[in-house]
Amino acid sequence: LTRAVDLQPEDEPELLGDIYALLGDVYNLLREYEHSDSSYERALRLAPANATVLNNYGYYLSERGVRLEDAERMSRQSLAIRPDEPTFLDTYGWILYKQGKYEKAESYIRKAIDSDTEAAGGTLWDHLGDIRYKLGDVSQAVEYWIKAKERGSENDKLDKKIKDRKLYE
Numbered sequence: 001l002t003r004a005v006d007l008q009p010e011d012e013p014e015l016l017g018d019i020y021a022l023l024g025d026v027y028n029l030l031r032e033y034e035h036s037d038s039s040y041e042r043a044l045r046l047a048p049a050n051a052t053v054l055n056n057y058g059y060y061l062s063e064r065g066v067r068l069e070d071a072e073r074m075s076r077q078s079l080a081i082r083p084d085e086p087t088f089l090d091t092y093g094w095i096l097y098k099q100g101k102y103e104k105a106e107s108y109i110r111k112a113i114d115s116d117t118e119a120a121g122g123t124l125w126d127h128l129g130d131i132r133y134k135l136g137d138v139s140q141a142v143e144y145w146i147k148a149k150e151r152g153s154e155n156d157k158l159d160k161k162i163k164d165r166k167l168y169e
Helices: 002-007 013-029 033-046 051-064 068-081 086-098 102-115 122-134 138-150 158-164
Strands: none
Touching (some): 002 013, 013 033, 013 051, 033 051, 051 086, 102 122, 122 138
């Protein structure tokens, strides 16, 4: 990817932005967050209205629990561009969750699930379970965590959450 950046003509900023976004994804997976953030910042300078970049960068920041105001702003921008995108609704809801705005977070996660209940993946249900737990509804949280497991959530703490009826973050 770094070679692709070197080879990409600068007169195609959106394509160059996509390459930087891919670099951001890779660096995030490698937990090289400074490089990830830098790559995403470059991608947004080149293509500031790229809804996917805005969403992904905001989500990665929220997962790390850093720059949550920036993450919320970027996620809001992605939703302004693609308002009914379930993944973007989930990201925004998750950022609100990380900010402790549980009721508002729940409305966005539910909207993401309701947009296509049959296709809603395990991560959505896991997020909804975490929110219900924070709102004091442990029974409902466990039901959603079980549904998350059935839907293929990759959360390695999910079995423990279900068994102990407790949130592990």
